[in-house]
Amino acid sequence: MFKSSLQKVPRIEDLALITRRRVPKITLGYLESGTGEEVALRRNREALDRVLLVPHYLKSVGARSTQTRLFGRTYDLPIGISPVGLANAIWPGIDKMLAEAARNANVPYGLSTVGTTRLETISEIAPEHLWFQLYVAQKDEVTFDLLQRAHQAGVDVLLVTVDVPISSKRVRDIRNGFQLPLRPSPTMALDLALHPAWLFASARAGMPRFETLEKYGPPGAGAPSLAAYVADHITDQLGPDLMRRIRDAWPGKLVIKGIMSVGAAEEAAEIGADGIVVSNHGGRQFDAAPAAIEVLPEIAAAVGARLSVMMDSGVRSGEDVLRAVSLGAEFVFSGRSFVYGAAAAGPAGAAHALQIFKDDILRGMAQLGITDLTQMRPSRIEDAATCTSEQKGLQAGS
Secondary structure: OOHHHHHHOOOHHHHHHHHHHHOOHHHHHHHHOOOOOOHHHHHHHHHHHHEEEOOOOOOOOOOOEOOEEEOOEEEOOOEEEOOOOOHHHHOOOHHHHHHHHHHHHOOOEEEEOOOOOOHHHHHHHOOOOEEEEEOOEOOHHHHHHHHHHHHHOOOOEEEEEOOOOOOOOOHHHHHHOOOOOOOOOHHHHHHHHOOHHHHHHHHHHOOOOOHHHHHHOOOOOOHHHHHHHHHOOEOOOOOHHHHHHHHHHOOOEEEEEEEOOHHHHHHHHHHOOOEEEEOOHHHOOOOOOOOHHHHHHHHHHHHOOOOEEEEOOOOOOHHHHHHHHHOOOOEEEEOHHHHHHHHHHHHHHHHHHHHHHHHHHHHHHHHHOOOEHHHOOOOOEEEOOOOOHHHOOOOOOO
């Protein structure tokens, strides 16, 4: 897709529609699926849609700024790119595309432990924008070696994901036969053949590999044994003592991702975390979980004075970003949105996804009567399902 064509792609959902045409069912399902019946996946969207922001006119809004301070640096947008494992299986080269887009737009990019591009390679592309997302390993020597590698690569922010104590049941992946290495079936072969651009690009790039973790796998491991190692990589023993050891070993900023309760947020603060990400893993871990936006206000009120509170899960527009900021988030992340952009249109698509967010945020700020996101303090929020006139708070920018 040419850059000029992207002018006719005004929404993240439009990028998603293009991606659904270009990417085979097996890898598309991995990107888009939730766990179980995918109720939590839908709940994220429904809960965000219920948050209404009341416009405030009769304001001068000609000089609006989307810049946001976080951990001592200024980013140009309040939205960053969440870690997405196996992104290069969705379209070859996505990790690098997203890192470049983050660098060019001056926003954070989170590289997953189970990303398919080596940590050190991404640090060369976006050294000042790279956050490293850590899945804590069963073996301490692996965990602490990853910390050392991230520090040596210049990473300032470590993003420790804690909401995967056990692998979830993703029904779409099971039905589609998604696993690495892929084991072709007649149905899968037909699906791949119907997506020749993806097939050609994947054949040219080679099978995605867990490049950051390769050194820890069995010596000389091929794709099957390395995939088996990665499947058993994450520990289910992630308690406060281990987290304190990680805190003591990590010299930079520590952010704990996957917080969904005030109690867990309080524990993160006690451990010495610099920030948390309120997240239900995009609806991919526990189908009975609430939406991240639903628990955000209470968590922000409880710990917002002690650490930076961020949010992801279900975010697809600048309005969603403003919704989260209005409820206490200092910063917001999305993963699928930017993968859609890169899969739909390559590097230009990744950049375009960020531009969509920027345009949405600037338009929303004008409607809310604010020129700076610091004015977006807990605002006049209405929940279309539950909020009464007596429950309305202050209007944004007032």
